Amino acid sequence: MSLACSFSFDLDGPLEAEIIDVEARNGWNNTHVEVEAGDLLTITYVFGRWSPWSGEVFDAIGSGGDPRCRCNVIDGVSHAALIGRIGDNEPFLVGERYHHSIGESGILYLGINDVDLNDNSGYLQVKVEVAEN
Numbered sequence: 001m002s003l004a005c006s007f008s009f010d011l012d013g014p015l016e017a018e019i020i021d022v023e024a025r026n027g028w029n030n031t032h033v034e035v036e037a038g039d040l041l042t043i044t045y046v047f048g049r050w051s052p053w054s055g056e057v058f059d060a061i062g063s064g065g066d067p068r069c070r071c072n073v074i075d076g077v078s079h080a081a082l083i084g085r086i087g088d089n090e091p092f093l094v095g096e097r098y099h100h101s102i103g104e105s106g107i108l109y110l111g112i113n114d115v116d117l118n119d120n121s122g123y124l125q126v127k128v129e130v131a132e133n
């Protein structure tokens, strides 16, 4: 029996991967990851808990609750969920995993779906991977 030893990984381009802490108190955390339109962006929740108010903690899915609450950055999305934004473009839900080809170029920001940051605490650790097209 012989094993073929010529693996050929035909990736579309270099893969950049970073582990980033997203602080609940910071609003939009600058990941310093720059993406370009057409890149395949993958954001994966690794671990951590954060709190949008004292007394309760959540992960990247957030608290659920009333999605129409005025406390949210993105209406209709779980309060305290992990959200993202590229440059000054419209924010989007990340949750536990985001995996899409993106249509915008700029710096990636990550944050909590919460407009009142003063009573927040904790952080989530996430993995950000960018595959260039």
Ligand SMILES: [Ca+2]
Pocket: 051, 052, 053, 114, 115, 116, 117, 118, 119, 120
């Ligand atoms: Ca809050």
